[in-house]
Amino acid sequence: DTGVSQNPRHKITKRGQNVTFRCDPISEHNRLYWYRQTLGQGPEFLTYFQNEAQLEKSRLLSDRFSAERPKGSFSTLEIQRTEQGDSAMYLCASSLGASGTNNEQFFGPGTRLTVL
Amino acid sequence: DAKTTQPNSMESNEEEPVHLPCNHSTISGTDYIHWYRQLPSQGPEYVIHGLTSNVNNRMASLAIAEDRKSSTLILHRATLRDAAVYYCIRSQGGSEKLVFGKGTKLTVNP
Numbered sequence: 001d002t003g004v005s006q007n008p009r010h011k012i013t014k015r016g017q018n019v020t021f022r023c024d025p026i027s028e029h030n031r032l033y034w035y036r037q038t039l040g041q042g043p044e045f046l047t048y049f050q051n052e053a054q055l056e057k058s059r060l061l062s063d064r065f066s067a068e069r070p071k072g073s074f075s076t077l078e079i080q081r082t083e084q085g086d087s088a089m090y091l092c093a094s095s096l097g098a099s100g101t102n103n104e105q106f107f108g109p110g111t112r113l114t115v116l
Numbered sequence: 117d118a119k120t121t122q123p124n125s126m127e128s129n130e131e132e133p134v135h136l137p138c139n140h141s142t143i144s145g146t147d148y149i150h151w152y153r154q155l156p157s158q159g160p161e162y163v164i165h166g167l168t169s170n171v172n173n174r175m176a177s178l179a180i181a182e183d184r185k186s187s188t189l190i191l192h193r194a195t196l197r198d199a200a201v202y203y204c205i206r207s208q209g210g211s212e213k214l215v216f217g218k219g220t221k222l223t224v225n226p
Contacts, residue, residue, distance in 0.1 A: 031212065033212070033213070040218070041218060042203055042216030042219055043160065043216045045214065048213060055212070056211070056213060058213075103212060105162065105214060106161075107160050107161065
């Protein structure tokens with residue numbers, strides 16, 4: 001399967017713990033995005049990378065959240081000192097980054113985080 | 117963030133056409149209109165996009181009003197696998213992010 005993959009698929013943690021999620025984009029895609037989705041809502045943009053450069057961050061991305069894409073391939077999203085409000089589905093997407101009209105984003109299956 | 121306006125839910129019967137409306141009254145000249153859908157327990161998937169002209173692809177058609185303040189996603193023959201939440205998204209010039217609203221939950225009856 002050459003789609004976007006995310007690990008783990010599910011994570012249960014206790015409040016105050018740190019968690020890290022991994023996203024592997026489609027191999028030739030140079031843009032990578034993170035979104036968060038809570039129940040009954042559409043996904044909310046968190047941040048995006050072009051290659052290894054983090055180009056845009058949402059104000060939703062508090063200082064407890066950090067994302068990296070060290071070699072322009074896979075990315076990690078870390079949440080420090082988790083809170084119950086962090087419980088959500090964390091979605092990763094990638095795109096080819098071609099200039100022009102459309103930059104279709106391909107989404108992974110998500111990592112569901114539950115903070116107890 | 118300028119989100120679009122969509123009905124919360126719609127119902128259709130299998131093998132009938134479905135017209136999903138979207139309002140984007142504050143759209144600017146360089147903003148594209150994108151549609152994504154999200155099947156249960158999956159990430160969103162791209163459906164179609166357009167700027168001014170109507171667009172067709174293997175999944176759907178997109179009809180854009182002449183003033184571009186609204187658009188309609190058309191599924192020509194709904195199947196049970198089309199049951200999903202459909203998101204109409206207005207991309208804002210130069211920004212890569214997708215700004216999702218709550219979307220329209222489409223139910224397809226057999």
